[in-house]
Amino acid sequence: xxxxxERLGESGTELASLLRELRKRAGLSGDRxxxxxxxxxxxVSRIENGRTRPSLVDVEQILxxxxxxxxxxxxxxxxxxxxHTEWRNLRGLRRKGLGTRQAELRSLEASxxxxxxxxxxxVTGLLATPEYVRASLAHSPADTSKAVAGKxxxxxxxxxxxxxxxxxxxxxxxxxxxxxxxxLAEQMDRLxxxxxxxxxxxxxxxxxxxxxxxxLNTFTVYDASLVTIETSAGSLVLxxxxxxxxxxxxxxxxxxxxxxxxxxxxxxxxxxxACRS
Numbered sequence: 001x002x003x004x005x006e007r008l009g010e011s012g013t014e015l016a017s018l019l020r021e022l023r024k025r026a027g028l029s030g031d032r033x034x035x036x037x038x039x040x041x042x043x044v045s046r047i048e049n050g051r052t053r054p055s056l057v058d059v060e061q062i063l064x065x066x067x068x069x070x071x072x073x074x075x076x077x078x079x080x081x082x083x084h085t086e087w088r089n090l091r092g093l094r095r096k097g098l099g100t101r102q103a104e105l106r107s108l109e110a111s112x113x114x115x116x117x118x119x120x121x122x123v124t125g126l127l128a129t130p131e132y133v134r135a136s137l138a139h140s141p142a143d144t145s146k147a148v149a150g151k152x153x154x155x156x157x158x159x160x161x162x163x164x165x166x167x168x169x170x171x172x173x174x175x176x177x178x179x180x181x182x183x184l185a186e187q188m189d190r191l192x193x194x195x196x197x198x199x200x201x202x203x204x205x206x207x208x209x210x211x212x213x214x215x216l217n218t219f220t221v222y223d224a225s226l227v228t229i230e231t232s233a234g235s236l237v238l239x240x241x242x243x244x245x246x247x248x249x250x251x252x253x254x255x256x257x258x259x260x261x262x263x264x265x266x267x268x269x270x271x272x273x274a275c276r277s
């Protein structure tokens with residue numbers, strides 16, 4: 001199956017219609033299909049009407065119950081993965097307005113309990129000083145005033161102790177000169193102060209630390225339901241449970257190599273002093 005990147009996340013209706021058509025071709029009622037899949041009839045109905053996005057496991061169960069041929073299984077499985085993957089290009093985000101993006105992130109954070117951030121090259125807005133936030137958006141040709149305000153307003157959620165935040169930053173992300181040396185030292189001091197929040201864990205992976213894998217992208221995992229992966233051209237959103245589990249496992253591996261608490265604060269103090277010198 002071939003597809004355009006812009007189709008990612010837009011195949012849910014097509015998938016629902018195809019599964020409904022396959023069931024009818026097999027001569028099965030919704031009740032009988034549900035029994036074969038060990039699902040409720042209401043879930044099968046919601047899937048076929050596009051009200052529930054089926055996981056890849058759900059799709060595989062349905063296809064096996066319908067005795068679908070291998071070629072059809074491959075096609076539907078590919079369509080299901082498209083339905084669980086969304087591509088958001090940077091041009092589209094700019095057209096909608098960077099402030100709108102901040103509202104979307106605020107809603108996602110409000111609906112999540114445990115958020116995990118792996119930061120490869122920069123400090124995320126939740127942890128950033130105002131000067132760092134403004135500098136990180138300075139390259140954008142769009143008006144960034146609403147985006148700056150939105151990023152700073154979102155930081156209040158860090159003090160909601162009903163939520164848990166885990167941040168893993170590489171040394172490169174912390175020390176990359178997004179701002180002047182003195183402003184970078186202030187940014188490091190802010191990171192150090194945030195390590196004292198009871199619901200915030202900040203881990204630092206220094207240059208030279210041996211890791212079992214090489215990180216390729218910044219990513220965020222919201223609970224166990226969604227992953228966003230950042231690239232220079234936009235971001236990918238993954239919702240399939242197996243994809244999410246893969247990134248949870250990757251994050252856990254980086255946590256093993258990250259310094260935290262006093263050890264992390266000592267590193268940050270050393271780097272901050274170097275910036276001020």
